[in-house]
Amino acid sequence: MSASPVKFHFLQTVNLRNRQALKAFIPSIFKREKVPLTSLTYIFCSDDYLLDINRQYLNHDYYTDIITFDLSEGEGGTVGEIYISIDRVRDNARQFNTSLSEELHRVIFHGALHLCGYKDKTAQEEKLMRTKEAEYLAKWNKKKV
Template sequence: MPELPIEFFAEDVEFEVKDEAKIKEWLFEIISKYSFELESLNYIFCSDEYLHQMNVEYLEHDTLTDVITFDNSDIEGVIEGDVFISIDRIVDNAAAFNITPEVELHRVMAHGLLHLLGYEDKSEEKQALMRSKEDECLEMLQL
């Protein structure tokens, strides 16, 4: 498989994605399933503080969140975006949901990508659809 234009960065936390090559293949598989093309996809892992500041500055939401997605593509059907994920939220939410941080991380990574694929979560109905799409994505992940 050619080198995929998917990158992982840590902004103000010490963090590395485990099984990086497999995770990139999984993300590419999700993109392909929805018949999108991949231009570039960046995941930036950070702290609650960092993501909260972005939430206030760019979205005018004064709340903690686990993920913020920026769609940088002007072409329909093309993925070009940045997904910011709070590792602090991942750890806290995993404990609250009684799952491993790794499973929660993968769910949130899929969630951010699903936003780039056109899925929203602003209503209860859309949240339910998003959750089922996240579950489908997680089922595709073979680690």
């Protein structure tokens, strides 16, 4: 069995179960979307950490749950870094009346979908993004039963 191209780094603690299965599942998103994947690193962090990144690299002065960087060069497979604020995900889970686990997985898949070319700036793009998130959440939830 080859090593997964997906890595997780925790700057903030979160209970992320089934990590190995998740590392195997995420590349299947890229495969289904016909986007080659070379490496993908998820960094789980705090609101303040992600706010600093948002200010420094995107000139945005607000909290967000996720920032996705496509670091790919040339014609090779996708190389990406995805930063996720555990604080924001926790707040969003409460706000949307869902579990932390469900919201965390939604955001994890959201970042992967951005790297597959999906956007969420317009209402139409956001609707498609939400549909894709729901599709992969359903597949993940079915897989882990």
